[in-house]
Amino acid sequence: MKKITLFLFIVFSQAIFSSTKITETEKLTATCKVWGFLKYYHPFVAGGKTNWDEQLLEKLPKIEKAQTKEEFSLILENWIDELGPVKEIAPIPEPKDVKFFDKNFDLSWINNDKVFSKKLSKKLKFIEENRFQGKQFYVEGSEHVENVNLINERYDDPNFEDKNSKLRMIFMYWNVVEYFFPFKYLMRQKWDETLMQTLPAVIKAENYTDFYTAMKKMVSKIDDSHTEFFMYKSSIGEGNGRFFPAKGKIIDEKIVVTEIVGDSVAEAYNIKIGDVITKINDKTIKELISENRDLICASNEAAYLDKLVRIVLVNTNDNVKVEFLKDGKYETKDMIWFDYHESHRNEFKKGVMKKKDKFKLLDDNIGYVDMGIIKSRNIPAMIEALKNTKAIVLDMRNYPLGTFREISNFLNSQEKEFAIYTRPYYEYPGKFIWDGSTKSGSENKDNYKGKVIVLLNEKSVSQSEWTAMCFQAAGNTTIIGSQTAGADGNVSQFDFKGFHTLFSGIGVYYPDGRETQRIGIIPDIEVKPTIKGIKEGKDEVLDRALVFIETGK
Structure with missing residues (x-):
């Protein structure tokens, strides 16, 4: 009888647990x-x-x-x-x-x-x-x-x-x-x-901010520097806050002032290029780096730090406590940050905005081009002025203005393929297909014969990276600088009622299939600015390029 009872218990138990629980x-x-x-x-x-x-x-x-x-x-x-x-x-x-x-x-x-x-x-x-x-x-x-x-x-x-x-x-x-999203496989x-x-x-989200913060954390996992996330009703103050009167760069877990954008405010607080910020509202830069990782989407660490510094130099409050490190001593300033337009309006009135050269001739017959401001209509004059130089430095630590074709025709002796693409295949969603390529240059016996140097850093994103690929095809190009943002290709944008977001929409690769997404454009010579160099007013990346032009090393 006991055996029968045990058998029936086992059968009954199996029947109960044959259904698989699901969370x-x-x-x-x-x-x-x-x-x-x-x-x-x-x-x-x-x-x-x-x-x-x-x-x-x-x-x-x-x-x-x-x-x-x-x-x-x-x-x-x-x-x-x-x-x-x-x-x-x-x-x-x-x-x-x-x-x-x-x-x-x-x-x-x-x-x-x-x-x-x-x-x-x-x-x-x-x-x-x-x-x-x-x-x-x-x-x-x-x-x-x-x-x-x-x-x-x-x-x-x-x-x-x-x-x-x-x-x-x-x-x-x-x-x-x-x-x-073409790079899901690289997350x-x-x-x-x-x-x-x-x-x-x-x-668990009970309100707008909680919900979109949860969503922002999800979006950050895309690992794509093109990807941004803007909340229209955010209480966080993105784009609507008060601004520190300078731009900065994170080096060694500190923010170094690299450019003054509000002269009168900076002057009032004795802020200069090369100043080092160690805390904002009692939080160390290291702490800010750590606590924002789930809120910022970036392809790599260089791009993340660049995005982060732009965010932490904005605050929803007028009064912000900032700790500086000067001459080995820590100094805290209770600052009043200002509306961005407010802080700039005075500077325009004073006429202190410096005019930048689109191109110029440096010492020792070396040409220099600021790719962030030169336009297509300026290229003929640039070519005429720099065609006989021994080297041209194309500074692309910025976002170029679509001048790749005119410049590549000048650099190349023949037409060359420099990028291939993938795009979504809508007949089989989730699949992508190889679709097309882009060539640069043209048959040109009078092409530029000197050295071509392209300067890049974390601010070089998308068209900057694609243009660098274009110039690399010339064959006499050397990339100097540091890791780029690692997000190439056209952008897909999504404008919802509550938020706006975007991501890289097509895949961009070198002709041999090498990726640039997340990796960026790899420099031939890596150079990163130092706190000491910034404080001394040096452009260490450009200086290294000039050394390479003279020595070949």
Whole structure:
């Protein structure tokens, strides 16, 4: 009798535990993925024949009640069935003359047996193989470049008292990145893990600031220097704060003043180029570096520090306590920071804004070009003035004004390919294809024969990096400076009701397939400014370029 009782207990226990428990985060992560997948793959949804947001809001209460994998999967199975039958068109022929770039593509989650039944996985796989073919209802490619644009999306603010309203917005944004951000494969943290980390914070968010702070932390994990996140109703004061009267650079966990932008304010507080800031409102620069990591999106450390210094030199309060290190002694100043326009208006009246040379001749017959201010109409004069120099320094520690073609025609003796691209493939969302290339230069026997030096640093981003690639194709170019921002290619922008954000929209590579994303343009000679050099008024990067021109080393 005891044996029979034990046997029945074991059978009964197995029956009870054969259903797999599933957590709320697991359910919501899986729901986000399925909802996004169907949005771009199911013919009925991707074709725009249903209000997909409303359907999500209707299903989420049912999903919340599901306790097991089986219950959860059944809800999703029925949801798919309710959409109507998917016509079998597989195998879908691959287009001719198209080369796929698949590093970004991953639908392996479809077979996750921890959260999906075999029947559900089979349904999802069938939809992939018989996916929507036609013009996508929710996304389209930008003209010429083909990076993603959102269309027919709801941009209303979430209801913070309604958990599902908040989830809808996160689901929508996460899937845009999942399927259409070209460098997802280069993120330090898997995008799936970012979603799982974000969901609990979104659910807990009780107001606008909490919600968008949670979202900002998610966006920071994209690891793309193009990516910014602006909250229209933010209490943080981005773009609306009070400004320190100078620009700075973080060196050795300190902020060094590099440029005075409000002379009268700087003069009142005796602030000079080379001054070292060690604390702002009692927080060390090291502490500020640490506590902002989850709020700033950057491809690499150099770009992160550059973005950070711009943020910490803005404050929502008029009065800011700043600690300086001067001559080995710490000195604290209670400063009044001013509105940006206010602090600059006086400087314009005084006429103290210095006029910069677009190009000039340095000592020893060396040409210098400021790529941040020279325009196409200035190039003929620049060429005439500098064509007989022994070297030209192209200073691109800034953002150039589209002069790459005219300058590369001057530098190159023949036409050369310098960049190739990937773009989203909307017929198979998540996949990218190699699509086109760009060439620089032209047949020119009178091309420039001297040395070409390009100066770069963390402020060299996007067009700066792409232009550097263009100039490298000349063959006589040397890159001097430090790591660039590591974000190239056209930008996809998303303007929601509550926020504005963007990310790199296409992939940019050297002709041999080497990446520039996150890495940036690697200098041939690495030089970084020092606190001592800045204090002494030196341009150590330019000085190193002049040494190289003279010695070849």
